Amino acid sequence: MLPLLLLLYYVSTVLATDRTVHLGYASYKGASSSKGVSQWLGMRYAAPPTENLRFAAPQDPPIESGVQAADTHGKLCLGTGDSPRNSATSEDCLFIDVYAPTSATSTSNLPVYFFIQGGGFNFNSNGNYDGSGLVAASGNGIIVVTFNYRVGPYGFLASREIEDAPQASFNNGLKDQRKALEWVQKYIAQFGGDPRHVVLGGDSAGAASIAYHLTAYGGRDDGLFVAAAAESVSFATILNLSESQYQYDNLVKIAGCKDDENTLSCLRSKTATELQTYNRNIPYPGAKNPPLYMWNPVLDGDMIQNYTRASFNNGDFIQVPVIFGDDTNAGTIFTPRGTSTLSQSKTFLHNQFPYLTAEQLERISQLYPNEGPDFPNAGTWWRQVSNAYGDMRYMCPTLWISSALLRYGVKGNWNYRYNVEDPEQMQRGLGVPHTAELSAIWGPANTNGAAPASYQKGELNDWIVPVIQSYWVSFIKTLDPNSLRAKGSPRWDEFMPINAQNDSGSADWSRMLFDTAKTTGMEDVGTAVRTRCQYLNSIGLAIRQ
Structure with missing residues (x-):
């Protein structure tokens, strides 16, 4: 019995000593700050969404040997209209950060604040916010999680070609968010968090994402969160698959893939730098100029089964405590x-x-x-x-x-x-x-x-x-x-x-x-x-x- 007690003691205290967490697929070593807050930056929560995984639903992260340094933010996801030479962005961008009290152990069961950044579903506009300040403001009583998700065509390309491809998916940016929530359910206890007490936060498109998660799959509750605080929620135009076809057709045309037998494979064959060169807004059919944010979640009949207004109007949403608000x-x-x-x-x-x-x-x-x-x-x-x-x-x-x-x-x-x-x-x-x-x-x-x-x-x-x-x-x-x-x-x-x-x-x-x-x-x-x-x-x- 004594060896088991010693083992349990070791598991509960190792986090407080060397900041190393063992997640099965990888081990990450974080760092402590003078504020009594530790951070793990740039951990993978999904596989790199590149090559054949471009335009596909997020997959499990790869297995990595040894202990990985988690002391640097991962690169942000590629934004629409952003320069292909922006060194702060990459197609390999599905990274997650965790901020926790240094005193936390794997048995602390602290509430978790899971923040979804904004950017009109075309950018990662609030990336790499420092969660240590909010942890400190809580009296070192919460965990803060931030992460990146795919945007623009990488996250929201929709067409009949996507529908027909076995390894392609709609609304991948939202599915990235859900993948990150599932990661929290699996691993946040090792940072001191309680997977049964996850509160969503989000601003702008992140707040709109909260509305989508409340209504996802017809309002199905998968137990991923217990409350949500949506700051400056954004309601954009939602298109269905056929209405989105013009976006795909235009991307295929300017990428030089129009004459290929498999246009989706052609798009996947382009380098990220090449594809980013073509990643720009065009007007909606019948509009004069491009919108501010062209790529948005689409009605796919699965994750998004109805317009946001209709879902809430019909009662097809998860009922949890919420904060919603906006600026004057x-x-x-x-x-x-x-x-x-x-x-x-x-x-x-x-x-x-x-x-x-x-x-x-x-x-x-x-x-x-x-x-x-x-x-x-x-x-x-x-x-x-x-x-x-x-x-x-x-x-x-x-x-x-x-x-x-x-x-x-x-x-x-x-x-x-x-x-x-x-x-x-x-x-x-x-x-x-x-x-x-x-x-x-x-x-x-x-x-x-x-x-x-x-x-x-x-x-x-x-x-x-x-x-x-x-x-x-x-x-x-x-x-x-x-x-x-x-x-x-x-x-x-x-x-x-x-x-x-x-x-x-x-x-x-x-x-x-x-x-x-x-x-x-x-x-x-x-x-x-x-x-x-x-x-x-x-x-x-x-x-x-």
């Missing part, structure tokens, strides 16, 4: 700053949502009149198109999801609006832009230099960092943002009607407003927002959201 001015960093006419505004919106009709565009222009303000080096219609686009893609879908969850009686349904103003961003006319809350959630030192100066210690907005981190840490640990919130912080009530009916005959909603230190607290979703969102949500299915 989500559209400003995306829209053409030189927009100077109503026609240009309508054209931009139609480029992003090609199924918008002339009548719908006219109604949108009525709901979003050009009332300024004007900004230097900006067209007079820039803020108008920014407001419309921000609501169409971010704010209104976010509110709509929360309202759908409310209708189905989901317990643990929180919503927020982030409105903490940075002086420099305000001066530029950006307002409170898309995913601004990330600088507070992760801490300004941990987002690769993306945080505004006002979030730094001692500056105007440094107060928001411990406040919002406490809400998020509380949610990660207890599935409730209130349980461990910072002292003096307001209670975050669930998204619910605050009155039975208002003057228009419909119920109002209440959400958390992160504003200034004096005014942060619950707010009513105003009539003007509800009126605009009511229309945009009513056409959501028609425009393929």
Whole structure:
């Protein structure tokens, strides 16, 4: 009996001594920091998606002998329109990072925060965030996991050729995410995490990914997570397989594969550098200019069985505690700053949502009149198109999801609006832009230099960092943002009607407003927002959201 006890003692303490984890297929040696947090960077969670595995579902990672150094981030996945010579990216990109308290052992059973980065499904835009700050903010009481997933055509190519090929798959970027979640289920205990307590996090396309995982396979619960915090959820145009064919056909044509008997094999024969040369956006059929993000998840009848709105509307989703929220001015960093006419505004919106009709565009222009303000080096219609686009893609879908969850009686349904103003961003006319809350959630030192100066210690907005981190840490640990919130912080009530009916005959909603230190607290979703969102949500299915 004694040898067994000694063995168990050894297994539980080895992690705390040399930072080496043995995962069966590979052993990785991490490193400790002075903050009491250890990290393992650049571990493989799947096989390199290259050669015959290009355009295929993710496969198990290869077996590696010896102990691998896990002290450097893996390269990010290739982005649409990105230079083939970008040394920070590679087709071999399916790597995962883990941040854990140095004191954790294989028996610690700590909650796990699994973060899905954004990038419009065309880039890895939030790669290599430093999770040690959030671990430290939790009192060294959580595990943080970040990872890369395939984007652009590598992750979302769809066509009849893909459908007919035995070793090809749809929505591989989302399947990469699921593969990483399965990796967490298998191995996170060895880092001190509890596989039964995984909380999803994600911003923008990462938040949209959360919506897809909630509704995946018709809402099938595979036990991969117990809650989710979706920051600035994004609703893009969703195409089916036949509607996506033009993307495949164009790639085949510009890659010089059109006359090949097997065009998919031809695409796979190209080097990543060659394929990246052809990886660029083209307009949707009937649109004037390319959209910002052409490659997106597609309706494949399997993982994605319906439009996101229809899935939530029909109740085909996993019911877990959630946070959904958005920023006040989500559209400003995306829209053409030189927009100077109503026609240009309508054209931009139609480029992003090609199924918008002339009548719908006219109604949108009525709901979003050009009332300024004007900004230097900006067209007079820039803020108008920014407001419309921000609501169409971010704010209104976010509110709509929360309202759908409310209708189905989901317990643990929180919503927020982030409105903490940075002086420099305000001066530029950006307002409170898309995913601004990330600088507070992760801490300004941990987002690769993306945080505004006002979030730094001692500056105007440094107060928001411990406040919002406490809400998020509380949610990660207890599935409730209130349980461990910072002292003096307001209670975050669930998204619910605050009155039975208002003057228009419909119920109002209440959400958390992160504003200034004096005014942060619950707010009513105003009539003007509800009126605009009511229309945009009513056409959501028609425009393929």
